[in-house]
Amino acid sequence: NAGVMQNPRHLVRRRGQEARLRCSPMKGHSHVYWYRQLPEEGLKFMVYLQKENIIDESGMPKERFSAEFPKEGPSILRIQQVVRGDSAAYFCASSPGTGENTEAFFGQGTRLTVV
């Protein structure tokens, strides 16, 4: 059973371009979470998705950021018109549920650099 797979591992974009980050959850996991780690900061929650639904997007910036988790395929975090401040490590996690004894498994992250 492969772990949470994120790709690409490293992504370089010029200001104004779009960044698409992909996350394939562990087999059997229908809950996906995205976190962002800015330089010198801890990971910050962005969004929680369950197949085809956004459950909690309280940590998402209001503009330029969107996330989806379609019925088929990976979850996508999309950043439009990237700016230098979007440079960060983006981590995805997945779990089979949200009970208190349910563990979330994290991917290796995608490191986005905006130049």
Add this chain to the structure above:
Amino acid sequence: AQSVTQLDSQVPVFEEAPVELRCNYSSSVSVYLFWYVQYPNQGLQLLLKYLSGSTLVESINGFEAEFNKSQTSFHLRKPSVHISDTAEYFCAVSQLGSNYKLTFGKGTLLTVNP
């Protein structure tokens, strides 16, 4: 709102020495507490967690952490570290009822030297 403070960004120690990684949190409601570890080029892995009950929790590889409500701390300890323990360690909290939403500290890089 809740927050997590990891007081040390880096902790260098020699092999077989004891280590303590400090974590303090603030929250207006009851929380769950976690320690995650990130080995080089890997994702974060859950090391141990406190949900309720005994305030001392242990991991399978010799780490332990104690929940101290009065001091709002959840420090991680190991009596004798190995080279293989070199990694970044993250303390995190979540609120009861929204345990999927973790708030992380900035991390502590533990480097174990021979």
